[in-house]
Amino acid sequence: MDRQGNVSLRGVAVAYGPVRVFDRLDLEVAQSEFLVLLGPSGCGKSTLLNAIAGLTEIDDGEIWIGGRNVTWHEPKDRGIAMVFQSYALYPRMNVRANLSFGLRVARTPRAEIERRVRVAAEMLQIGDLLDRRPAELSGGQRQRVAIGRALVRDAGVFLFDEPLSNLDAQLRSELRVEIKRLHQRLGATMIYVTHDQIEALTLADRIAVMKDRTFQQIGTPQEIYLRPVNRFVATFVGSPAMNFVPGRIEGAGAPVFRSASLRLPVPGYKFAHAPADGAPVELGIRPEHIILAPDASDAQEVSVEMSEPMGSDLLAWTRLGDLPLSIRLPAETMLTPGDRLRILLPENRLNLFDATNGARL
Amino acid sequence: MSAAIREPRGRRPWKPTPARLGLYAFLLISALFFLMPLYVMVVTSLKGMPEIRQAHLLNLPAAPSFAAWSKAWFAACTGLSCNGIRVGFINSLRIMVPSVIVSILVGAITGYALSFWRPRGAVLLFGVLIAVAFIPYQVFIYPLVRIFSYLGINNSVPGIVVIHTIFGLPTMTLIFRNHFAALPEELFKAARVDGAGFWRIFGAIMLPMALPIIVVAVILQVTGIWNDFIFGLVFAGRENLPMTVQLNNIVNSTQGEREYNVEMAATLLTATVPLVVYFISGRWFVRGIAAGAVKG
Numbered sequence: 001m002d003r004q005g006n007v008s009l010r011g012v013a014v015a016y017g018p019v020r021v022f023d024r025l026d027l028e029v030a031q032s033e034f035l036v037l038l039g040p041s042g043c044g045k046s047t048l049l050n051a052i053a054g055l056t057e058i059d060d061g062e063i064w065i066g067g068r069n070v071t072w073h074e075p076k077d078r079g080i081a082m083v084f085q086s087y088a089l090y091p092r093m094n095v096r097a098n099l100s101f102g103l104r105v106a107r108t109p110r111a112e113i114e115r116r117v118r119v120a121a122e123m124l125q126i127g128d129l130l131d132r133r134p135a136e137l138s139g140g141q142r143q144r145v146a147i148g149r150a151l152v153r154d155a156g157v158f159l160f161d162e163p164l165s166n167l168d169a170q171l172r173s174e175l176r177v178e179i180k181r182l183h184q185r186l187g188a189t190m191i192y193v194t195h196d197q198i199e200a201l202t203l204a205d206r207i208a209v210m211k212d213r214t215f216q217q218i219g220t221p222q223e224i225y226l227r228p229v230n231r232f233v234a235t236f237v238g239s240p241a242m243n244f245v246p247g248r249i250e251g252a253g254a255p256v257f258r259s260a261s262l263r264l265p266v267p268g269y270k271f272a273h274a275p276a277d278g279a280p281v282e283l284g285i286r287p288e289h290i291i292l293a294p295d296a297s298d299a300q301e302v303s304v305e306m307s308e309p310m311g312s313d314l315l316a317w318t319r320l321g322d323l324p325l326s327i328r329l330p331a332e333t334m335l336t337p338g339d340r341l342r343i344l345l346p347e348n349r350l351n352l353f354d355a356t357n358g359a360r361l
Numbered sequence: 362m363s364a365a366i367r368e369p370r371g372r373r374p375w376k377p378t379p380a381r382l383g384l385y386a387f388l389l390i391s392a393l394f395f396l397m398p399l400y401v402m403v404v405t406s407l408k409g410m411p412e413i414r415q416a417h418l419l420n421l422p423a424a425p426s427f428a429a430w431s432k433a434w435f436a437a438c439t440g441l442s443c444n445g446i447r448v449g450f451i452n453s454l455r456i457m458v459p460s461v462i463v464s465i466l467v468g469a470i471t472g473y474a475l476s477f478w479r480p481r482g483a484v485l486l487f488g489v490l491i492a493v494a495f496i497p498y499q500v501f502i503y504p505l506v507r508i509f510s511y512l513g514i515n516n517s518v519p520g521i522v523v524i525h526t527i528f529g530l531p532t533m534t535l536i537f538r539n540h541f542a543a544l545p546e547e548l549f550k551a552a553r554v555d556g557a558g559f560w561r562i563f564g565a566i567m568l569p570m571a572l573p574i575i576v577v578a579v580i581l582q583v584t585g586i587w588n589d590f591i592f593g594l595v596f597a598g599r600e601n602l603p604m605t606v607q608l609n610n611i612v613n614s615t616q617g618e619r620e621y622n623v624e625m626a627a628t629l630l631t632a633t634v635p636l637v638v639y640f641i642s643g644r645w646f647v648r649g650i651a652a653g654a655v656k657g
Contacts, residue, residue: 055550076556088547092569101565102555149551161547 004066004079005156005189006031007052012061014051021047022213024061029191034183037193038200039210040236045193048210049159052191053082066156076106078157081150085162087142089134095145096130099152113152120151123182140171147182160192164199176202197237201225209233227351231358234284234351240315243290243325245283246355249275257283257352261321262300268347271361280355287315288328289349292341299342302327307335316341406430406625413621429622433630437623439610446627449607453587453634455518456603460525461582467526468533468578469571473563475534476541477549487538494531502595509596516598524596525586533578540574541567580642584635604631 007029014021029035037045050056054075062071070078089098103113121127124144164172183190200207201221209216217229228234234242247259257264293299302318316327352361407425435445475483514520552562593603608631612624
């Protein structure tokens with residue numbers, strides 16, 4: 001099997017009867033790229049993955065994998081391997097049989113099957129589980145076996161459908177690292193569906209944020225995090241969430257953001273397209289981008305309502321006038337409710353969104 | 362007495378209440394109601410005719426003897442031939458074994474196809490299948506006789522096997538479809554990515570997971586097909602009449618004195634198979650039904 005692994009969706013449309021799920025989606029995934037499809041449940045990311053796998057019929061468009069048009073190919077002929085959220089291990093087979101099932105179906109020579117199973121088991125450290133049934137494995141072990149079953153297929157493209165969602169927090173971060181390591185080692189293309197923005201940010205070369213069955217933004221984790229194209233992406237990515245301050249943009253030459261309790265000149269803000277004078281906007285800034293500046297003359301004053309120590313740092317819930325504003329501070333900061341802080345909102349960290357449609361300005 | 366002075370501690374002592382006693386009385390009466398006919402049949406079959414003529418229905422046999430059982434098995438007359446009910450027993454086995462296997466297999470495949478492959482119109486097909494199960498089957502008999510004689514399989518074992526398969530299809534499809542519908546669909550998807558086709562997924566993954574429900578199906582079909590009368594009478598042909606039909610012939614074709622003991626023995630012999638199946642598999646039966654509730 002060739003290990004070519006660039007994936008290309010060209011105008012893909014999926015419909016369930018009269019209900020259109022997708023309309024003409026385009027997506028290019030390069031060889032060896034790790035692409036994460038990120039979105040809330042029901043945004044269509046799993047359906048899209050199933051369409052790539054050939055498990056969901058598409059109504060229009062083409063799917064190319066490894067330079068071949070596989071639109072009409074059966075899943076097994078697409079050069080893909082897939083890992084599922086519920087692991088989907090065959091319950092009546094032991095681990096060895098689970099791993100080798102696909103190869104046995106394909107009538108691979110026995111020696112080759114044994115070799116591939118051994119390599120996969122070694123890579124995932126499941127060598128001593130080979131004779132167990134799935135029911136005798138823990139959740140983390142089951143998911144390892146499921147990943148192993150994908151590995152033995154020796155495919156060019158790996159598809160992951162929320163593989164870590166059924167695991168507890170500790171295992172999730174463990175396996176997350178392992179998947180990333182696997183990606184580096186194999187150099188295979190990976191398409192990974194999740195609703196967990198941490199997974200997306202940590203794993204991805206590029207993230208495609210989805211909502212309502214369309215791509216909102218496709219970009220590197222950094223682009224997505226620092227320059228979200230709209231308010232949805234800004235809120236969905238990042239925890240604790242971005243602060244939003246509603247207001248207006250005034251002054252054509254030297255624009256100023258103005259709200260009831262905040263006046264902020266933004267002369268250097270790189271507008272994607274200049275807003276009309278007095279246009280309603282929302283200003284967004286992430287909690288960790290706010291700077292404490294006790295001595296600055298142009299600082300804003302906020303009052304502390306509550307603080308949440310998070311171990312590595314501390315989240316202060318404050319009010320700017322009557323607007324809530326959360327600020328991420330060093331862990332050793334001592335705060336009591338009612339304290340007043342002087343802060344700066346650095347211009348290069350600001351995000352301005354059109355208040356009417358949420359698009360980035 | 363001692364309970365009155367004891368401080369409440371540990372398990373509460375059991376005290377019969379009127380409601381509780383009433384409940385036991387009801388259970389006892391219900392059990393007797395169902396056991397009484399069986400008791401009468403067993404004791405009657407062990408009596409000789411002179412003792413039966415005294416009409417002490419509930420008395421235990423004075424000198425228990427299996428003579429009636431042996432006569433029922435080897436020499437009871439059905440119409441003209443007097444070879445006993447064993448002929449019917451063999452016939453019933455010849456009908457039941459293939460019928461059970463084929464009907465379960467066909468039902469399992471249909472249920473599997475309907476729940477995973479979802480062919481066009483699957484919902485409609487399933488609806489029709491279930492709806493048809495509610496039509497009294499006597500309606501189908503005459504048309505089926507005509508069809509079968511046209512096809513040349515009327516009055517033959519294959520013919521009756523086909524009949525049992527057809528009429529078992531709604532129930533078998535229903536229980537297998539429901540069992541498969543409860544399995545995670547990702548299992549099916551994983552098998553497809555692994556390259557398995559329709560039969561491979563069925564044989565290697567789905568059927569092994571359906572073991573508890575297969576036991577339930579076997580019990581339902583063995584009992585149903587063994588107890589069948591009308592299909593056997595109409596479709597099996599004179600050479601292959603099942604045990605139930607032969608029993609009826611024994612009971613209804615009497616010359617001279619009615620041999621109650623032989624008739625009782627023949628009836629008990631006919632009922633043996635479903636009873637044995639139930640006693641052996643009762644535990645499995647419950648387990649199979651419960652297995653549908655939790656994941657396999």
